[in-house]
Amino acid sequence: MFRYIVRRLLYMIPVFLGISIISFFVMYAAGDPLNIIRLGRPNITQETIDALKVYYGLDKPIPIQYLTWLTNLLQFNFGKSLYGGRPVNFLIGSWVWETVKLQLISILLAFAISIPIGINSAKKQYSKQDIAVTSISLFGVSMPTFWLGLILIIIFSFQLGWLPSAGAYGAPYLWWDNPVLDEIAHLILPVTVLVYVMLAQNIRLIRANMLEILRSDYILAARASGLSERKVVYKYALRNAIGPVITYLGISLGAIIAGAPMTEYVFNWPGLGRRYVDAAMRLDFPLVMGINMVITVMTLIATLIIDICYVYIDPRIRLR
Amino acid sequence: MAETLLNIEGLKTHFFTEAGIVKAVDGISFNLKKGESLGLVGESGSGKTVTALSVLRIVPKPGKITDGKIEFNDENLLKKTEKEMQKIRGSKIAIIFQDPSSSLNPVYTVGTQLRDVIMAHQTVSKTEARKKTIEILEVVGLPDAETRMREYPHQFSGGMKQRVAIARALACEPTLLFADEPTTNLDVTIQAQVLNLLNDLKKKLGMSLVMITHDMGIIAEMTTRIVVLYAGRVCEIAETHDLFERPRHPYTEALLAAVPRLDMRKTLRVIPGNIPNLIEPPSGCRFHPRCNYAKQTCKEDIPVLEEIESGHFVACHEWQNITLKGERSH
């Protein structure tokens, strides 16, 4: 197990380096970064420009610049924001928790809901319920994430006035007169959006896997041994079906986290995604690259956790 | 004569596929005495496995038992509720499948899988179930059972896996065991070990055995009576030595002729043609397109299973007019 984790960690190094290279060269995508910065912000001060030159060593050759940046990065020195000049790592630190909270709750909830639905759908293949579930989930895949958020806000915040439309905490007043309930009230709509998006994919995957596994010999053998239907499906089949879903989750984590800016923008959520949109809009390179790298590391850590879960679920992996 | 344990009458199990109705089992009747070893023989696709699955009532979709009677201890299994069947499966009637690597769940330890079966049928505590698991694994000859039960199926060799599968089937000491080609996927040396084990256990536990195979060699060794199936129907039923010496059905003769033998110099005969399409099976006797002795009646009339000597049944229009070669006469 320990060796497996070490191997996975080593395996992540090239991925991390690859992404850091892409992130770094974003600055050079359209020529001299300083020109681009000036385009994005015409009234930038010479002071800031000088600070940038020092931080990135813009007078040195590009590979050296990259190495300087990478070394700084590894020492948690992300540079300073072009706007306000506050250290990037400090800014990110204050936003990261909100994003993690939102994503984690949504992923867990999406799994808890999609498993029973997917299983039931597979057990009754081609039944009315199954057809309804598959077509609704295709509908779900077709829906723009952010638009679902807009609709929910229009209905539940603007028309009905039941839930807050923006933010993570009630700044002017507390929803439902309680700080905990207030936090939950703010979570409901964004979590609904994120869960709905993941749900559709998850259900389709679990259904497809379950269909295959329910036809396998070991399920027939489990039935032949007189195990109850519940045990056969929820113990013997489920654990096998969940593996590919978890693999998929690992692969799509990047995309899920990439969806963060959209949801966070719609709900004005004070997280990394929301700030990233602002930073990218202003071409605040230190902040953009900092958030990029933090999200990358978050994704890699999550992938590692998922890999470990997978080993626990399917013991055959350990040998590979 | 001993009591009848299992009596199957006119069993029909059909698969309702998009291409049409596959009549995998189409009116099979035979019985089994207590303590007997019965062989169920036929090519693949003859309905051997589906018969076994029908008795356990675990025919996979889109299959369905459409007609017939399956009496086990004088109770019709087809009238039982699903709950009642669950109690019978694994405790009274058990089955061993052909491929142990696919019939054991890859994500649970061997011990867990055995314990689940024991706990499904007996009200025992977890520690007691664990003890029983170790016991039964030792009975099937798994060395070092206490540590090995914590391992996963992929950590076992093929022969050891099949021993585990046998242990799972015998965990609750069933009175009837179906062994569905239990040695086909094993090495030859392991085959003999597994067959010996099955024989020993059968004697020890006093259960009845239905051996499903297409291997006439195994059948000769393991059984006392044989049911020959072809395309979902019974061709011939007889005591093993009787069937081997004096087969009365052309298909049985062909099966026997296809067995390689070292002690005799003969060319191996292959049964011409393929197993028929079970969606639109041949009219009359289903074997007639491949039969050397087929006459016009064979194409038109379905032969009935008739008792030609005590305990020897055959379903052939021509049995009186033909002399067939048995094992010894080659």
Place this chain on the structure above:
Amino acid sequence: MASNKTGQKKKEKSKRRGASQWAVAWRRFKRNKAGIFGLIIVMAVFFVGIFGSFFAPYPARPDPHAYDPFYDIDPITGIGDVRKPPSWMDPEEPNSWKYLFGTTPIGTDVFSDIIHGTKYTVYVGVLVTVITMALSIAVGAIAGFYGRWVDNILMRISEVFLVFPSLLLILVFVRIFTVSVGEPFLNIPIINIQIPTGLTIVIVILGLFNWASNARMIRGEFLRVRELEFIEAERALGAGNIRIIFRHILPNLMSSIIVVSSLTIAYAILLEAAVSFLGFGDANTITWGQILQENFSEMRIVWWAEVFPGIAILLTVFGFNLLGDGLSDAMNPRLRD
């Protein structure tokens, strides 16, 4: 499969078999109601995209008449609100089709905006998919065909693209390149079509960042087909790699490529809508995402300007997804379930 007379030349044989294979797929597709529904939606979208300007109630911006609904304000008293709800639910305009989906705070008609946006949707969907598929077929084919270290390197690179939250990078890239755009439209002289520069930049960037998962799929298919016996036979007959790839393997992947293309179009449309909605789109081209972005801040009042363009996106994407699923069922029965 249709039986073939012996003695025919091999080429003809494979051609005929090819034709019948497509015919079989079409027959199977016709029975799939959901797929047909998808096809109808897709055809409708293309129709509106091409001919929309002929029947839109108001012309496209920047034509001043695009703001005509604005003049519904009483010219003398100046009383009235630009932000009209959909006319069928507006008590002042009973049974009117004047502004079916309402008007925006700047006085444009949402219905007309949606119709004019359709051509951009088609443009985005098709061009992103062409770029994505060209890249992923190239990468997938090279990795799948040459295998070994080439495969290893390409797959590691694709993993980087898969693991990385690519929308983040897309946003910065789009921003960097659109900041420095000069002319909003490029005129193609002879056919007299205006190409929106900003949108095209967005499209190219979306295409460049999307190839990874498709490339992996095509690589998998390549590996499968490469091992088939007839490829071995061709190789034994001395056919070169290029010939094997283009003449023998790719035609076998055609059905998979078509299915994936349809699904990629759907995804591309969603992605562009997201980029535009976040404010990174081309402000000169009023795509559906752009309409959503423009009216987002006044959403509390002009909810109709958020609801209807979204429905347009949803329906279009749903249509391409249904079509893709239907094609997949019809052409690759082995992929079912």
